[in-house]
Amino acid sequence: MVVNATRWTVRDLDVMPDDWGWKRYEIIDGELFVTRAPHVRHQDTGSNIYFELTLWSRRTKLGRASEAPGLVFTESDAVIPDVVWASNEKRENGIDEAGHFTTAPELVVEILSAGSKNEQRDREAKLKLYSLYGVQEYWIASWRLKTVEVYRRQDAQLRLVATLTLADQLTSPMLPGFECAIANVFQ
Numbered sequence: 012m013v014v015n016a017t018r019w020t021v022r023d024l025d026v027m028p029d030d031w032g033w034k035r036y037e038i039i040d041g042e043l044f045v046t047r048a049p050h051v052r053h054q055d056t057g058s059n060i061y062f063e064l065t066l067w068s069r070r071t072k073l074g075r076a077s078e079a080p081g082l083v084f085t086e087s088d089a090v091i092p093d094v095v096w097a098s099n100e101k102r103e104n105g106i107d108e109a110g111h112f113t114t115a116p117e118l119v120v121e122i123l124s125a126g127s128k129n130e131q132r133d134r135e136a137k138l139k140l141y142s143l144y145g146v147q148e149y150w151i152a153s154w155r156l157k158t159v160e161v162y163r164r165q166d167a168q169l170r171l172v173a174t175l176t177l178a179d180q181l182t183s184p185m186l187p188g189f190e191c192a193i194a195n196v197f198q
Contacts, residue, residue: 019043020086039136041087046124053122056154056196057093060120063181063191064096071188074098074117081111082119084144090137094120096186115145117185123153138162142169148185157197 018041027036037044057078064076076096083089089111097105097116105114119141121133133151141149142164149162149169157177162169163184175181181191 017043018087021083021089022086024089035091037090038087039090039132039140044132046129049122049124050154052154053093053124056122056152057120059196059198060150060152060191061094063195064094064118064186064189067186067189068096071186072099073186075102077116080116081109082115083107083111083113084115084140088140088144090140092119092137093122096120115141115147117147118150118183119146119148120150120152123151123155125155138169142167148183150181152196154197157193159193159196 019038020041021038023043024036024038028034033048035046035048037046061076061078068075074097076094078094079091080095081089081091082095095112095116096118097112101112101114101116105112105116107113121137123130123133138149146169147164151160151162152158159175159181160171161173161175161181161183163172165172175193177194177197179193181193181196183189
């Protein structure tokens with residue numbers, strides 16, 4: 012039995028210290044996760060993915076990529092992924108006045124941070140969260156291993172369909188004509 016278990020909500024984030032540049036506060040199923048600013052290679056990897064998605068989006072005009080946006084699904088489920096891509100419709104109808112997504116973007120990207128707890132959060136808790144709220148595709152990038160795991164929605168769940176390495180090309184049936192060399196993600 013857990014005594015005095017705290018269930019965090021997005022309202023609690025309003026009273027957190029104003030150090031958003033150094034710490035990231037996320038809530039998954041009422042549990043608070045606090046992480047430090049990531050390694051510069053983590054940030055470079057996210058920026059490279061954002062860049063590739065932005066180039067494709069400018070050509071197709073089908074949507075836009077965003078870096079580190081807030082996703083507020085419920086009062087007790089609010090996270091800040093590294094990169095998302097959302098269609099024009101999702102951007103038009105799924106963003107609140109504070110600029111947070113309130114509906115799932117089609118694509119979410121997380122870059123793994125060091126530490127087993129961080130990896131477990133991205134591979135298990137966030138995978139479950141994104142699956143629950145309807146994300147269509149989830150990429151987990153490891154700048155240390157230089158791999159990208161691709162999860163796609165199948166039978167109402169996100170399932171691993173590929174683990175890509177430096178020799179591979181990243182594509183998506185959801186993003187017609189999008190192609191990115193994995194080597195470019197980690198340069």
